Amino acid sequence: MKAEQHFLIVLVISLLLFDGALFAETTPNLSRAVVYTMQETTDSDYGVDLARSVGSEVLVRGWFKWNKASDFTAWKPVAAKVHGWGGLFGGGITCSALYDKENGITHEQLLDMATRGTDGNLVNAWDQPGIRHGSLSCPAYRDYLFRWCREQIDAGADYLFMDEHTAALSDKEGYDxxxxxxxxxxxxxxxxxxxxxxxxxxxxxxxxxxxxxxxxxxxxxxxxxxxxxxxxxxxxxxxxxxxxANSLHDAWSQFRKWRDDHVWKGLTDRIRAYGKERGRKILISANGLAKYVDLQVFGIWGQWSTREGHIDLSENRIAYWRSQVQRGRDLADANVPVVLFHDWGFGNPPFPWLAVPPSERIVWMRTAGAEIFAAGAFFAFPVLGPFGCDAKKDGTLSAIKQQAAFYSKHRNLYLESRYVGSEKISSHAPNLSLAAWWQDKPQAMLIHVINRNLVNNSLQVQKNVPIEIPVNRVPKEAMVISPDFSGEKPVVCKLDSGKLELILGELDAYSVAVLQYGDSVNLDLVKDPARTRTTGFWSRPVRNRFAVQPGGMVANADELNSYIQGKLHQELRNPPTFLVNAVKPGKLHIHVRAVATMGARLECRVDEQPARVEELPDRDHKNDGEAGEYDKTFSFDIPAGLHNVTVDNSGGDWMTVTWFEFEGAFAEVPGNK
Structure with a gap:
């Protein structure tokens, strides 16, 4: 081999190794990140400067391939600039949408990669002409998805946001x-x-x-x-x-779940292997809770509430956010970050975040955003997005900077402390969300206090706010910090009837009381009850048997549908049966949120014995599963021993259940370890 050729080969190898080493050195540790921002699309210095100005540590969806792909190679300097301050740059793709002529694909390629309806014909995805859904069973489509991941990785993306990773098929698609x-x-x-x-x-x-x-x-x-x-x-x-009448429908549903899981696992493995070949670790999330991810990222959607065109903060959502943190970590089988963001789609409006004035978006970030942090998750601040979302232009950027600076400064409180509970902390002040955390070094209790008190769409500052905590010790020192003021302020603490009472002199949007103890504190009475929250989906549940674990939580809870169907939709009925091994008599608490206009009839049967029944007539005439017309808990006795406990609905139509709580002492169900 000539000396010149040898030199060129060594040079190329050195540059490749240097490229991988450079990424490895500049890519931060995800476990230390607290400031996430939505950044679609960051393709120039404008987006980079916005991200840097708020201290973004993870740019979510900086790039995204939906229809026609961009020239990601030309954007490589963009990712490099983010790496320059130690940020993680996020790209992403759709795993579902396939446009008829996107990126130069031929009609033959479209016919090969697109899924079909039950009649074998192409289907308009979301009823949009010219858009299909790809078939996850098609090798060429899987290669097509990977291509766009590879191109973004080569251009410097550290993290990939994989939208609709199960292809988002309706019940009349998937028959290719x-x-x-x-x-x-x-x-x-x-x-x-x-x-x-x-x-x-x-x-x-x-x-x-x-x-x-x-x-x-x-x-x-x-x-x-x-x-x-x-x-x-x-x-x-x-x-x-x-x-x-379809004897294979359950088998088809289970196949779809098995196939989607198999393909998703294969795609994530392939992405990580490609990154490893390049000397880099590529991070992955889906859009929604998923397995095989490095972080969970999902849209707020139904938890975004408005009333007459203005934000609605009437509901305390900490328990819901916390349930998603727990579910996300269970699915990932790791203590991964859980991140929420305002998503967009085909609705009206397509981007709900933009449906209220910027001033109210700021209030939401200061309050509901704080709830998300107080539940142990992170909120991705909307810096850039579609449909004109631009925090600099709409005037929300300064508020984002203020919030992000607080979380960044106090990151140890959020990363090195642990959530304890929220439901046992109380206050006489109106419209508060409360949560208690514990920090081991130094030993301290953290009380998160969020003010949701809106009057005429304006947040009202509250004075002398009392907080009661079921702990019978006064801390050695106590102070309060907040993104709403600089520094620290003292907080008054005293014991009253064996409980700790704090008095916050003033509460704007969000404050954290830091109670220094210096040694351990009994937190048993502060902990939340073991409640398993459901997920709403309008389809027949694949699973109908669920084991109750020793702590009272339900295994495979991600398959537990909030809709318990009645007589009207027989094709959707598959009521849950809980396998319970009760050490002593216990109780099942069922929290019903709403019923259909035809009403419902809650039944609880133990080992198929005659059921105890609760009649649930319609109250609000809304036919809305999220309306909260009941928000009532019903309790049923569970005898000691091994039992099958079935929750059913023999009424006219559906009811929605928010959570199930098994109270008592439970052992492992034989065969379900």
């Missing part, structure tokens, strides 16, 4: 040939009910009503050629594949 083939393989090899059955086993007809002799369903007379679309067609199920 690749998915049909995967479903066939799933039935034969993976589905617990039929795994190991021979392709010509008679149980296919007995269990699932699959006519092996019908060539429209099984062209070769066995399950080796099973066509699920043909099965739907001959059984007149094309229009409503989810109705009870």
């Amino acid at each position: 040939n690749y998915s049909i083939s995967d479903f066939r393989r799933y039935l034969l090899e993976e589905f617990p009910v039929s795994r190991g059955w021979k392709p010509n086993d008679s149980r296919w007809i007995q269990k699932f009503k699959i006519d092996l002799t019908n060539r429209e369903v099984c062209p070769d007379g066995t399950m080796s050629s099973f066509d699920y679309r043909g099965y739907l067609r001959v059984n007149n199920l094309l229009q409503k594949p989810g109705q009870p």
Whole structure:
């Protein structure tokens, strides 16, 4: 080899190694980040300067590939500038939307990558002509998704935000040939009910009503050629594949969950492997709570409330935010950061954050944003976004700077302390959100106090605010800090009837009382009860059996639907049964939020014995599962021993359940460790 060639090879290798080392040295530790900002799109010094001005440590969706991809190579200097101050630069892609002619794809490529309806035809995604959903079972589509991840990584992205990682399919999508083939393989090899059955086993007809002799369903007379679309067609199920007459609907739902998980795991592994080849660690989140992620990032959506065009802070949401922190960490199987942001989509308005005046957005960030931090999550401040979202232009930037500076200065309080509880702390002052934390070094209790007291859409400062905490010791020192003032202020503490009472002289939006003890404190009475919160989805739950764990929490809670269906939607019914091993008699508390206009009828059965029933007639005529017309807790006895406890609805239509609480002492359910 000539000396010149050898020199060039060594030079190229050195530059590649240097590039990877440079990223490794400048990429900060995610576990130390507290200031997240939404930054779509940061493609010039303008966006970079905005991010830097607020002290952003993680830029979420700085780049994003939705329809036509940008030239990410040309944006490489943008990411490099963020790395210059130690920030993490975030890119991202959609894992679902596929436009007919995006990025030069041919019609043949579109037909290959797009999923189909039950009739085998293309479907307009979200009823938008010219937009499809990609098929996660299609190898070419998975390669297409990875391509845009690779290009952003090469341009300097440290973190990828993967939108709609399960492809966001409706119940009438997902029936492309690749998915049909995967479903066939799933039935034969993976589905617990039929795994190991021979392709010509008679149980296919007995269990699932699959006519092996019908060539429209099984062209070769066995399950080796099973066509699920043909099965739907001959059984007149094309229009409503989810109705009870479809004996394979549960299997299809479980297949979809299995396939989506398998593909998501493969894509995240592939991204990380590519980053590792480049000498870098690439961070990943979905849009929504997901497995296999480094941080959980999801939209606020239903927790954003307005009334007559103005923000509505009437509801204390700390318990909800906290439940999402716990659920996110459970799914990730790690103590990952949980980040909330204001998302956008196809609604009216498409970006709800912009539906109120900037002055009210500032109030929301100072109060509801503080609630999110007080629950142990982080709020990603909206610096840049679509539809004209620009914090500099709308006047919210200075407020974001003030909030971000506070969280950055006091990051140790949020990163090195732990949440204890919120529901046992009380106050006579109106419209407060409260949460207690504990810090080990130095030993101190932190009391987060958020003021939600709006009058005529304006936040009202409260004076001499009393806070009662079920702790029977006065701290050695006490002070209060806040983003609303500089420095520290004293706080009055005293014991009253065996409980600690604080008096905050003035509360603007958010304050944190720091109570220095110097040694441990009994926090048992401060802890929240073990409540398992539900998730609302308008589909038939795949799972209907849930084990109650020794601490009273429910396993697989992410599959626990808040909608308990009644008689009207038989195709959506699959009421939950809880497997309980009660050491002694206990109770099940069920918090009902709302019912449909036809009303509901709550039933609780233990081992299928006659149920105790609560009639729930409609009260508000809204037919809104989030309306809160009941917000009432119903309690049911659980005898000692091993039992199946079923929660059902025999009324006219749905009811929504916010949470389930199992009170008492519980042991492991045999076979569910």
